[in-house]
Amino acid sequence: MFSQVYEPKGYEFTWLPAAELGGGLAEHLDERTRIVWLETPTNPLLNVIDIRAAADAAHAAGAMVVVDNTFATPYLQRPLELGADIVVHSTTKYLGGHSDVVGGFAATNDPTVAERLQFLQKSLGAVPGPFDCWLVLRGIKTLAVRMRQHCENAHVVALRLAHHPRVEQVLYPGLPTHPGHEIAARQMRDFGGMISFLVESEDEAVNLVAQTKIFQLAESLGGAESLIEHPARMTHASTADAPFAAPKNLIRLSVGLESAEDLVDDLEAALVRSTASAGA
Ligand SMILES: Cc1ncc(COP(=O)(O)O)c(C=O)c1O
Helix, strand or coil, X not given: CHHHHHHHHCCCCCCCCXXXXXXXXXXXXXCCCCEEEEECCCCCXXXXXXXXXXXXXXXXXXXXXXXXXXXCHHHHCCHHHHXXXXXXXXXXXXXXXXXXXXXXXXXXXXXXXXXXXXXXXHHHXXXXXHHXXXXXXXXXXXXXXXXXXXXXXXXXXXXXXXXXXXXXXEECCCCCCCCCHHHHHHHCCCCCCEEEEECCCHHHHHHHHCCCCCCEECCCCCCCCCEEECCCCCCCHHHCCCCCCCCCCEEEEECCCCCHHHHHHHHHHHHHHHHHHHHC
C-alpha cells in the first residue's frame, strides 16, 4: 500500500525496525513527518513496540500516531489510552472471529480526525455492507472469551515448541525470553494467539506446513480454527525484497480454539513427519 500506491503519488516513507520505533524514534522525525504508523505485535515476526514511547516521540515532533491493533484486538491492547491518535483493525481477523467476513475499521478520539475520516469514507465509498457489519458485531459478542482461549492455547503451544529440538526459535511475546516481553506485559492484558517460529531451513518450513492435520494450511488469522502458513511464500511473498522481508525458514501459526493438547500433538507429529520426509 505504501510503496506501490502512495509513493507514486509523492508520499515519502522511512521504514524503521521495530526496536527503533519504541526507542530512538525521535532522531528519524522532522518537521515534514506527518504520521508514525506502527503495528504491535507485528505480523509475522511478533515484534513488540512501546506505543507510549512512540506516541510521545511522534507528538513532540508534531506527527500523529496510527496503530494497527489487529493482532492484539481491543480486548488485549488499547492504543488510544497509550497515546495513539488512530487505531486501525482488520475485522477480517479476531473481531469477526470466524473467517467468514472481510472488513476493517479505524477508531479515533480526535473529533477533527473523525470528521475528516467520515467525510473521506462517504466521498470515497469505502463502506462495509450491512451483512458484513452484522457478522462483525456478532463476532464481537464473544471476543473476550475467544481471546482468553486463544491466549491460553498459544501459551501452551509456544512453551512446547520452545522445548522442541527441531525448532530453532519461537517468537511469542508471552515467553520471558522474547525481547518485547516486558513491554508487552505492560501494555497488553495477555500475549495473543499468534506465534511464529523458525525451523532449520526453508525446505523444512515448506515441508512442515503441509504436514499438520488440525492446523489448516491457509492465510488469514484470528478465526476459531487453527491455521499454519509459510509467510515468505504466502502472506508476505509481496515483500520478499523489502528490508523487513520474512525469513524463509519462518512459520506462522494462528492458534485457534481447539484443545491445546490436540494442537501440540498435531505440531509434534508434523515435525516428525516433515523430518522423515526431508530425510527420504
Ligand atoms: C496486522 C494486519 N493488519 C491489516 C491486515 C489487512 O487485513 P484485511 O485482509 O482485512 O485487509 C492484515 C491482514 O493480514 C494484518 O495481518
